[in-house]
Amino acid sequence: MSDQTGLYSQLDELIEFRFHVKQRHLVPQQKLISEKGGYHQAVRKGRGMEFNEVREYAAGDDVRHIDWKVSARTQTTHTKVFTEELEKPVICLVEQTPPLFFGSQVRFKTSQALNLMAIIGWTSLQQGDRFGGLVFNQLTHHWVEPRHTPKTMLQLLHQSLALQQQLKTPAALQQDLWLTHLTQLQKHLRPGTRIFLIGDFLNSSTGFIEKLAQLKKHADINLIHVYDPLEKSLPSNGVLKITDGHTEMGLNTLDTAFKTQYQHTYEQAWQKLQQQLLPWHLPLMDVSTSQDPLKALMSQGVIR
Secondary structure, three states, X not given: OOOXXXXXXXXXXXXXXXXXXXXOOEOOHHHHHHHHXXXXXXXXXXOOXXXXXXXXXXXXXXXXXXXXXXXXXXXXOEEEEEHHHOOOOEEEEEEOXXXXXXXXXXXXXXXXXXXXXXXXXXXXXXXXXXXXXXXXXXXXXXXXXXXXXXXXXXXXXXXXXXXXXXXXXXXXXXXXXXXXHHHHHHOOOOOOEEEEEEEOOXXXXXXXXXXXXXXXXXXXXXXXXXXXXXXXXXXOOOEEEXXXXXXXXXXXXXXXXXXXXXXXHHHHHHHHHHHHHHHHOOOEEEXXXXXXXXXHXXXXXXXX
């Protein structure tokens, strides 16, 4: 990735995803919870929807929802409308921080995170939902109110790219930006909103998990962990040199004990995150920088 332009996402590539998801849909939250949230029974029984209103029956309405009492009284067929039949906001909360400004294969983690956001966004819009998002880096954040227009999507993409391009080198962060921006997002949430968190999440604070549990009462929350293959395991290539842009260090990949410990450290962090989320039945997926983002979301059951 010596080419500087290869370090950052390209707007035309993010827009192009629009044409690859025309026949795609987001998988219902209930199914994701069942498969990814550690809950093996339906979270909601029956329709699991809140009654909203009664209106005149229109072609295409489900005949099972006809309100026979109102229909008999008015002599006109009426049907019940439930809140989930109305468009629901879909929001992505996306990390563009120095720890994600890294990649050993195909693309950087920051770029894959925006790929996933773009695919979820275009899919949401084409299936009739409103889409918006909050993207943050170590300096600031941008919020775009959910709407059902491509103009809103383009606004979010432009602002996301601006934040990404402020990144110059990978680095560790001491502050819990996820907790900060979950709190910021909470101000904008409406009941029933579907949220996709896209970032790292490993070694998350207790406060972050507690905030997720709090938001879960009013919103459908999904987490997509973005990782690089090099974070999971080291290749056997002798001394592997890595740099944060300032200092360089070597990793002896022929040292079996070191490689085992390296892999164990990642697995421990991943398992800890799974255990933290398990009591709340929050769907957790993982996507590699080396994967095709659309195929990855389909294989994880997010999109069909």
